[in-house]
Amino acid sequence: xxxxxxxxxxxxxxxxxxxxxxxxxxxxxxxxxxxxxxxxxxxxxxxxxxxxxxxxxxxxxxxxxxxxxxxxxxxxxxxxxxxxxxxxxxxxxxxxxxxxxxxxxxxxxxxxxxxxxxxxxxxxxxxxxxxxxxxxxxxxxxxxxxxxxxxxxxxxxxxxxxxxxxxxxxxxxxxxxxxxxxxxxxxxxxxxxxxxxxxxxxxxxxxxxxxxxxxxxxxxxxxxxxxxxxxxxxxxxxxxxxxxxxxxxxxxxxxxxxxxxxxxxxxxxxxxxxxxxxxxxxxxxxxxxxxxxxxxxxxxxxxxxxxxxxxxxxxxxxxxxxxxxxxxxxxxxxxxxxxxxxxxxxxxxxxxxxxxxxxxxxxxxxxxxxxxxxxxxxxxxxxxxxxxxxxx
Numbered sequence: 373x374x375x376x377x378x379x380x381x382x383x384x385x386x387x388x389x390x391x392x393x394x395x396x397x398x399x400x401x402x403x404x405x406x407x408x409x410x411x412x413x414x415x416x417x418x419x420x421x422x423x424x425x426x427x428x429x430x431x432x433x434x435x436x437x438x439x440x441x442x443x444x445x446x447x448x449x450x451x452x453x454x455x456x457x458x459x460x461x462x463x464x465x466x467x468x469x470x471x472x473x474x475x476x477x478x479x480x481x482x483x484x485x486x487x488x489x490x491x492x493x494x495x496x497x498x499x500x501x502x503x504x505x506x507x508x509x510x511x512x513x514x515x516x517x518x519x520x521x522x523x524x525x526x527x528x529x530x531x532x533x534x535x536x537x538x539x540x541x542x543x544x545x546x547x548x549x550x551x552x553x554x555x556x557x558x559x560x561x562x563x564x565x566x567x568x569x570x571x572x573x574x575x576x577x578x579x580x581x582x583x584x585x586x587x588x589x590x591x592x593x594x595x596x597x598x599x600x601x602x603x604x605x606x607x608x609x610x611x612x613x614x615x616x617x618x619x620x621x622x623x624x625x626x627x628x629x630x631x632x633x634x635x636x637x638x639x640x641x642x643x644x645x646x647x648x649x650x651x652x653x654x655x656x657x658x659x660x661x662x663x664x665x666x667x668x669x670x671x672x673x674x675x676x677x678x679x680x681x682x683x684x685x686x687x688x689x690x691x692x693x694x695x696x697x698x699x700x701x702x703x704x705x706x707x708x709x710x711x712x713x714x715x716x717x718x719x720x721x722x723x724x725x726x727x728x729x730x731x732x733x734x735x736x737x738x739x740x741x742x743x744x745x746x747x748x749x750x751x752x753x754x755x756x757x758x759x760x761x762x763x764x
Contacts, residue, residue: 418450421461429461436465443469478517481510493517495524495569498531502572502614508606512565515604519562523548530575538575549582559594561602568611572618583619587627596634609635616640626658633665633734641665649677656688660708664735667712675716681709682758691740701728703743707750710757711742719760725753 420432436443443465450462477493480486487505496513503509517524526548530536538544549570555563570576571586589595590612599608612635619628620640625648632641645662648654654662663681666674684705691701711721711729715736722729725744732738744750 418446418453418458418462419455421450421465422453422455422458433461433465437468437472440469441473474517478514482514485510493524494521495527498527498573499524499569502569503607503610506606508604509610512604512607515562516565516569520566523566527569527573530573536575538579545579549576549579556589557592557594559592559596559598561598561604561608564589564595564599565608565611568608568615572611572614574618577618586615587619587631590631591627591634600635613637613640620644626655626661629658629661629665630734633661633668638669642669656684656686656705659684659686659705660688660703660739661735663705663708663712664737664739667716668734668736671716674712678709678713678716682706682713684709689739689743691743699745701741701743701745703739704750706754707742707744708739710754711737713761714757717761719757721757724757724760725749 417432417435420428421436423429423432436447447462447466447469450458451466453459453462474493477491480489481491481493481496485505493513495517499513499516500509503512526544530538549567551563551567552560556567567582567586567589571582577583590599599605599612602608612631616628616632616635616637617640620643625644629641629644629648632638632644642665645665648658648662649666659681663674663678666677686705687702688705688708689703691703692698707726710724711726714721714724721737726742728741728743730738730741744753
């Protein structure tokens, strides 16, 4: 085996350096003396991203990626370089660094979740506020981020920017709030989750077309099945409840109340029903739906509400009946009250003249089957029905 020894001259030099450092503590070298600050090194290497040597460019790119978040600010400065190649490389590296950071954060969120950790994931803060952070919610968030990261990033931007005005952002509305109609009609869970998530935001929910679009779609069979029984249903139902709570203050009480009933959100539905019946200006259709809910879920408390409604002659529904002879039936609030009072007494309303009556699993009776073709039929039914209720 061959050994190589330092020359006497070099050995003496090293001993001198060591002795100097030992004798004079003020001369001790720190890590900062030996290693150039990362920011400074990276800033000096920006020019190397445009080097003529491919190997040099690759080595420099790997150094930036390895530096992670520390490299972001120098790379941002590089976006203003006069060299087109440097600008292109800086843009590419910024994207790669952010994607790697997102991947690490997402892995941590899914498999090592810490509720005290500040996750820097696009859309996580508004999502967690609306949907929670349990395993079902985190699974749904992962699927949404994989489906449409740009939507989640936009949602985060709206959440973070107090000055964001959705009404003047027509381009954003067109891009993010106009989903594929085919996916919506098929009850696509992720498309619907994104719409509901947008609808829970205090700024975005002000877009009129969004609210009406969601209210109509949530009452369709494929959507109901997907959100109530699909993957991550615990999380998607939480989104429905968050959206309903946001909508509870709007004028669209009837459809909101019906959706709460369809999705078994009983606490929200009860609050909406009592609020509707307490208001003097509530629409007759809203009153009708509120009465349906109370009888179905709180029959003991419904009696007095129904008795009061027997005096309400406002029209709440008009329907065309398709049979041998086309005819229109009109429903007043008092018609609904009478039918439901008879139901609570165990009397079939068809025996007193509700000849078109049909059952409904949500509202007990189909709202389109409760009316009469003319006032003579209505008066006769009410006269007979109230005599039965009075025990005469």
